[in-house]
Structure formats: C-alpha cells, structure tokens
Amino acid sequence: MSDQPEPIAPTEPDRLEVRARDFDRAAEAGILNGDQARALWDFLAAQAPKHAPTPEVPRFSFGHTLYYFGGLIAIAAMSLFMTLTWDALGPWGICTLALLYAAACWAMAEMLHARGLAIPAGLLAALAVCLVPLITWSAQNALGLWPEVSGAISGERLSQYHQWIDARWLTLEVATLIMGALALWRLRLPFLVMPVAVTLWYMSMDLSRWPAGEMGDVDFDHARRVSIVFGIAMCLMAGALDLYRRRYGTRDFATWLYLFGAFAAWSGITLSHSDSEMAKLVYGLFNAGLVLFGAVIGRRIFTVLGTIGVALYLGYLAFELFQDSLLFPLALSLIGLGIVGLGIWWQKHEASIVRRLSSVLPGIAPR
Known part of the structure; x- marks a missing residue:
C-alpha cells in the first residue's frame, strides 16, 4: 500500500479563491489543527506572486456602487x-x-x-x-x-x-x-x-x-410563446455556465442570462390566459416550485419571480374565487405560517440537504 495521497480528480476545481478564515473553519471542523492551518496558510501565501494584480470581486461598497x-x-x-x-x-x-x-x-x-x-x-x-x-x-x-x-x-x-x-x-x-x-x-x-x-x-x-x-x-399569443422558448433557452445556457463555474471555479457568467431569461419565460407564462381552475392551480404550484428552486441553486431571480407569481395566484383566489368566503383568510394564514415553519426547517437542515443534492446534481453547492 502506498502512503501517497490520491491526486485531485480532474473533474474537481483546479483553482479556488481561499481566504484566511477558510483555514480557521477547517481547524474548527477538525480537518486541521491550529498549527497545521497556520503553517499551510503561510506556505500558500509564500507561493503567491508578489506583484500580480488581484482581480476585483463585486461587492456592495461605495466604490463599486460608483462604478x-x-x-x-x-x-x-x-x-x-x-x-x-x-x-x-x-x-x-x-x-x-x-x-x-x-x-x-x-x-x-x-x-x-x-x-x-x-x-x-x-x-x-x-x-x-x-x-x-x-x-x-x-x-x-x-x-x-x-x-x-x-x-x-x-x-x-x-x-x-x-x-x-x-x-x-x-x-x-x-x-x-x-x-x-x-x-x-x-x-x-x-x-x-x-x-x-x-x-x-x-x-x-x-x-x-x-x-x-x-x-x-x-399577435400576443405568438409573442408569448417565442418569449417562453427564448427564456427557457437562456436559462439552460446559464445553467450550463453555472455548472461549469461551480466545477472549475471560474467567474460567474450566468447571472445576467438567468435574470433576463427567467423574466422572459416567466412573463410569457404569466401572461397566458386560461379559464381552467386547474391551469391556474398549476400556475400557483409552478411559482411555489420556483421559490424553492431559486433557494436550492442560489439564484434569487427565481425566488423573486416565484413569490410574485404565488402572490398573483393568491390574489386571484382572494378577490375572485373565494371573494365571499370567511374561511379563506384563516386557511391562507395557516398556509403562511406553514411556509414560515418550512423556512425554519430549511435553514436548520440546509447544509445536509445541499450535500444530498450535490450527490445527485454535482453542480449544486452552497454559495
């Protein structure tokens, strides 16, 4: 048996941005002890080029806001x-x-x-x-x-x-x-x-x-269908870029494609008209799924659009379908409290859920 460690698999990122606090977290998790963490950080810091420009990372600062x-x-x-x-x-x-x-x-x-x-x-x-x-x-x-x-x-x-x-x-x-x-x-x-x-x-x-x-x-119906197709195609393209970024540690090129693609597809779906209560229910469930999907992949645009869609569906229920029902506000309050409880449960178990999803979908990872 060889004592040599296994080489890093070629499908894993070959370049990562590492900060000093990451080594502190590794020590807290028991992966390294304190002395090893400090020694490894000193070693990597000594290997870094002294005069190489450090790429800017977007953040909410006054300078970047002016940019x-x-x-x-x-x-x-x-x-x-x-x-x-x-x-x-x-x-x-x-x-x-x-x-x-x-x-x-x-x-x-x-x-x-x-x-x-x-x-x-x-x-x-x-x-x-x-x-x-x-x-x-x-x-x-x-x-x-x-x-x-x-x-x-x-x-x-x-x-x-x-x-x-x-x-x-x-x-x-x-x-x-x-x-x-x-x-x-x-x-x-x-x-x-x-x-x-x-x-x-x-x-x-x-x-x-x-x-x-x-x-x-x-022809708004034709325009709506074209918008849905284009929006889905843009989101798929963004998803491919996102998978590549998470796997190989590249920059984020997917954000703008997600933003406009999701909006194009969602607006096309939202502008669809149907007198079927089942179709309206499917629309509400679809938007609820978008809320969860956005949380899982770490893309807020899906969560925001899904929230708006759910609000539109609930507004339809409140002001049209159940306009005179006294039980609807009570049922809606219970649904809202249930969602809050789901949020508390999700936050408590988010890390384990993401790890399980990562085993099925390798592109998913905590941001």
Missing part, C-alpha cells in the same frame, strides 16, 4: 440619447463618432483589465458593445439599407429600439451578439454578458414580428 452607477449612466447616454444629434451630424457623422467612442472605451477596458480592475473594465467593454446597435443602424441608414415598412411607427430614431417591437431590429441584434461574443472571448469579464442577455431578450420579442412586413396588431 456601476457611472457606467450605466454612460451606457444610457450613448445608446439612447446620442441620436439627438442625428440632424446635426447625419448618419455617417453619428456612425463615425460612435466608432471612435467605442474604440476609446475598448482601449480603456483593455488597460484597466491589465491592471486587475475587472469591474470598470467590464463596464467600459460593455459600453463599447452597447454602441454596436447605434453603429449598425447608422451605417444601414447611410447606405440606404434600412428597410421601410408600411405602417411602421419605429425605426426613425435608435431610441425607439428600446420602445417598439420591430423585426427590422434583428440586424442590430445579430451584430450586437457577434460583437458581444468576440468581446467575451477577448476579455472574459462577467459584466459583458449583460448586453448579450439584453439583446437576446429584445430578440425574443422582435422575432414575433418576423418577417418584417406591414405593421399591424401584435
């Missing part, structure tokens, strides 16, 4: 209000100015990324990607390639890109997705997923008007 607040203002200003100078500069002028602005933002993002400032680098890189619709739209107008549609009420200004559903926007969205993918391949910063996720959400709506013909009433 996001300023970045989002810049994105809104350039992508929404730059077309106000359309009459003065014309399509080629706007296109040239947007290209120069995007190039400057990208150059600054590269510089900040090299210095380890991942958050402002991601914001500036995302701003460059957010300018792609403006560049594409201006170039199409300048070249006479922007299609005119009978009865159209959108397309005269890019600000309408964020207001109206129109199949003509698909050319802008495809260009944005291509540039967003290239930007992610180059810098691999999580915030770069934001413009990609927003673009996929917009595309799910604009595809309901495909092909771009005469503009009439929106």
